[in-house]
Amino acid sequence: MAFFCLTNIYAQDTAPVSIIPQPLKMETKTGEFLLPEKVVIAYDSQLKAQAEYLQEVLARSTGRVAVLKEGKDKGNIVLLRDTVAVPVAEAYTLSVTKKCAKVVAADANGAFYGIQTLLQLFPAEVYSVSWQRNTEWKAPCVEIYDAPERPWRGLMMDVARYFYDKEFIKKTIDMMGMYKLNKLQFHLIDDSGWRLEIKKYPRLTEVGAWAGPDTRRLGGYYTQDDIREMIAYAKVRGVELVPEIEFPAHILSAVVAYPWLSCTGVQHEVPTQHFISRDLLCAGKETSIEFLHNVLEETCDLFPSAYINIGGDEAVYTRWEKCPDCQALMKREGLKKASDLQGYLTNVVAEMMKKKGRTLIGWDEIIQRGKVNEQVVALSWHNPNDTLVATKTGHKAILTPASHMYLDFPEKSIPGEIQAATWCPPISLEKCYSMPINDYSESSTTIGVQACYWSDQFIHGNALQEFAPLHENRSENYAEYLLFPRLMAVSEVAWMKQSKRNWEDFRQRVGAHFARLDNKGCHYRMPEPRIVREEKNADGSITFTLTTDVPGAEIRYTTNGRYPNVHSAKYTAPITVANREDLRAIAVVSTNRYSLPLYFAPDYSAYKAYGQHVFGWEPLRIQPKPSNWRFEVTGKVSGNGAYELTVIPTRGDNSVCLGTMKLWKRNELMAEVKADKTVKAGQQPVAYRFTMEAFEAGTPFHIELEGYAPQGNDTSGMIFLRKVE
Ligand code: ACM
Ligand code: ZN
Numbered sequence: 001m002a003f004f005c006l007t008n009i010y011a012q013d014t015a016p017v018s019i020i021p022q023p024l025k026m027e028t029k030t031g032e033f034l035l036p037e038k039v040v041i042a043y044d045s046q047l048k049a050q051a052e053y054l055q056e057v058l059a060r061s062t063g064r065v066a067v068l069k070e071g072k073d074k075g076n077i078v079l080l081r082d083t084v085a086v087p088v089a090e091a092y093t094l095s096v097t098k099k100c101a102k103v104v105a106a107d108a109n110g111a112f113y114g115i116q117t118l119l120q121l122f123p124a125e126v127y128s129v130s131w132q133r134n135t136e137w138k139a140p141c142v143e144i145y146d147a148p149e150r151p152w153r154g155l156m157m158d159v160a161r162y163f164y165d166k167e168f169i170k171k172t173i174d175m176m177g178m179y180k181l182n183k184l185q186f187h188l189i190d191d192s193g194w195r196l197e198i199k200k201y202p203r204l205t206e207v208g209a210w211a212g213p214d215t216r217r218l219g220g221y222y223t224q225d226d227i228r229e230m231i232a233y234a235k236v237r238g239v240e241l242v243p244e245i246e247f248p249a250h251i252l253s254a255v256v257a258y259p260w261l262s263c264t265g266v267q268h269e270v271p272t273q274h275f276i277s278r279d280l281l282c283a284g285k286e287t288s289i290e291f292l293h294n295v296l297e298e299t300c301d302l303f304p305s306a307y308i309n310i311g312g313d314e315a316v317y318t319r320w321e322k323c324p325d326c327q328a329l330m331k332r333e334g335l336k337k338a339s340d341l342q343g344y345l346t347n348v349v350a351e352m353m354k355k356k357g358r359t360l361i362g363w364d365e366i367i368q369r370g371k372v373n374e375q376v377v378a379l380s381w382h383n384p385n386d387t388l389v390a391t392k393t394g395h396k397a398i399l400t401p402a403s404h405m406y407l408d409f410p411e412k413s414i415p416g417e418i419q420a421a422t423w424c425p426p427i428s429l430e431k432c433y434s435m436p437i438n439d440y441s442e443s444s445t446t447i448g449v450q451a452c453y454w455s456d457q458f459i460h461g462n463a464l465q466e467f468a469p470l471h472e473n474r475s476e477n478y479a480e481y482l483l484f485p486r487l488m489a490v491s492e493v494a495w496m497k498q499s500k501r502n503w504e505d506f507r508q509r510v511g512a513h514f515a516r517l518d519n520k521g522c523h524y525r526m527p528e529p530r531i532v533r534e535e536k537n538a539d540g541s542i543t544f545t546l547t548t549d550v551p552g553a554e555i556r557y558t559t560n561g562r563y564p565n566v567h568s569a570k571y572t573a574p575i576t577v578a579n580r581e582d583l584r585a586i587a588v589v590s591t592n593r594y595s596l597p598l599y600f601a602p603d604y605s606a607y608k609a610y611g612q613h614v615f616g617w618e619p620l621r622i623q624p625k626p627s628n629w630r631f632e633v634t635g636k637v638s639g640n641g642a643y644e645l646t647v648i649p650t651r652g653d654n655s656v657c658l659g660t661m662k663l664w665k666r667n668e669l670m671a672e673v674k675a676d677k678t679v680k681a682g683q684q685p686v687a688y689r690f691t692m693e694a695f696e697a698g699t700p701f702h703i704e705l706e707g708y709a710p711q712g713n714d715t716s717g718m719i720f721l722r723k724v725e
Helices: 045-062 108-121 166-178 224-236 252-257 286-302 318-322 324-333 338-355 386-392 429-433 456-460 475-483 486-495 503-520 605-610
Strands: 025-034 040-043 067-070 077-081 092-096 101-105 138-146 152-158 183-187 240-244 307-309 359-363 377-380 396-399 446-453 530-536 542-547 554-558 575-577 584-590 612-617 628-632 641-651 656-665 668-673 677-679 686-692 701-708 716-723
Touching: 040 045, 045 067, 045 077, 045 108, 045 224, 077 108, 092 108, 101 108, 108 138, 108 166, 152 166, 152 486, 166 183, 166 224, 166 475, 166 503, 183 446, 224 240, 224 286, 240 307, 286 307, 286 338, 318 324, 318 338, 324 338, 338 359, 377 386, 386 396, 386 446, 429 486, 429 503, 446 475, 446 486, 475 486, 486 503, 542 554, 605 641, 605 716, 612 628, 612 701, 641 656, 641 701, 656 686, 668 686
Parallel strands: 040 067, 040 077, 077 101, 152 183, 152 446, 183 240, 307 359, 359 377, 377 396, 396 446
Antiparallel strands: 025 138, 092 101, 092 138, 530 542, 542 575, 554 584, 612 716, 628 701, 641 686, 641 716, 656 668, 656 677, 656 701
16 A cells, blocks of 8 residues: 555655745746766865765765766766855855756855755655665756855754764754754753863763763763764754853853862762752852863864854852852952853953954853953844844844744644643744744844754653654654754744745645655654634534645544544545534554644633643542642743642532642652642632742643542542742
8 A cells, every 4th residue: 555655655745846945036947857877966176075965865865876077077967166156155056957957156055055955856765865766866947046144044952961972963964954054053061961072171071971870871972083073074064063161050060070160169960850050160260260261272173163152041140159269259350240250251261262263152141141342142042132132232143032943842732742841832833933033123233043952851851751653762753853844944034034934835845845854764743734724504513624734644533532543534525523622633644653633722711810721630530538639830830939729620519628739840849738628619719829939940840739539539620820920
């Protein structure tokens, strides 16, 4: 049955040309370029690496090993450098005729991007790592001129909270290149791991790269040879590796290796769970400055990047405020607040980096905490409008707001969605694609856009165990599932003018790319079916017309509110149901490849005053004997302050007994409220008030509540949580 044959499933690709990011100017012509049996790639001497790259890609999938010819000789694929014809950095022209495919670019990145666009014109199997002997290798004739709107098109990978090996990083770089992203911010250091070999301080990786007891030790690091290998691999693909050496916070892994780096000198352990340490790099000790100098010296020797990232986020200054060395330095320098001390440190390092001809970049705290004298680049992660602050203070900015660009948040919060970050609402593909860029003033210093992929979820321990859609628990698949297809949206947000973005058109093109991701062996989140039309009938029933954005997929559905599977009824015509919640539908590509369900969340709008729904019980979930309910409130406990938890029985004749409530941050008790009440459906709900004083973003929170029904378990009800102040 062709249906279960993965490689040909998308053969009926409807969009003939689906390039991501959408080129600036494109004209499709009649006719096709047929890749000949004997491929000759003629290339400019400075584009040898790009010619070899193309030779390798084509050899693997087409089985045709191209002859490489340096110079402007005739080839059926030609890669030229011409700064007169194409005078814009990273721009290219691509001309595909019946005889030849020709890329002209000003630089190596432009040539690489011309090649990527050409590959996107060939059938999806061109990305396969094995010979696809039955594919006809043709590309439609086109004339393209393409150039990026912004020079910084980035992705941050957090390899500190979870260590990805260099092969996975290379694969990620390859995917970035495919979508014309050009900066990989390498988050090499955090409280829970130091991942960069520094010869002068071997304990950073001997000790600081590992967490947990011997038998369950987790971690790893990149040797300097690994780094050089990744840099070379990235360079061919137009990607620059920008190292992030975090300080003064998020550096506990170094403090564990060398306790003299902190204010107190206390010996800690590398944490195995999410944790933002209060132990900063001591700003007041000469030895700290020497450490930074030596680490950055080796980092600069390794990374040719024009930028060096110093992190700088989320420092809490309680240690500095008590440290005699930090206090003495503040006095000597006439600094009023501990945050000025961070500005002082940033200036010291900016001075070091200036001597090396590098520009400092960091999270936007680096321009908000103390005055920075050199021009730096701030990553605006709090708010898209913060880029304007950077512009006003003479700095540059990159847009990476958590609300749109943090791809460690899930796409949706529907049943079965993977456990991922919750401290912001989910970021759908459409939301990511719609990120506003408000800084279009003449004087704008916003140089680009960046997505961030944080790995905190892994150290929560249980994130990967419930991941049914992939039938695998591997962290790399999890990362790709969160990154794709949203990284395509990031690519377009970064590459194109905002006014040229077109969601409907983009959605279509994304569909055509799933087959490309399959051939690349890259996981992704398959979109659930969506509603094309919803009609209310005279009898109150509703008729739904559905579609899927996955070419070649079927839709399978249920009308009893149950989770559909690959054997559920097949959608062939509009479906009528009595209530919206009765319908659930999934997109199915094969027996083990299917989407999450199209699903209608219950409507809690009548209970809005009580806050967010956090738990519901039915007769089967309430015991006659005293016992606890346990439910997640991560993301719903959203900061320090007072909260109210409200318990509302909605059905049943019997009473519910309610006892003690406990709020836990991971396994730390945060609040406890004792109670002994009984309540019935129709009576005044029971409320618990508590205060949260040690909030930590990214950390899981849950509540335990004693609830039982001694007279019999016939009750149902709901629990809501709201922040009071
Ligand atoms: C950040 O998310 N702490 C930069
Ligand atoms: Zn100190």
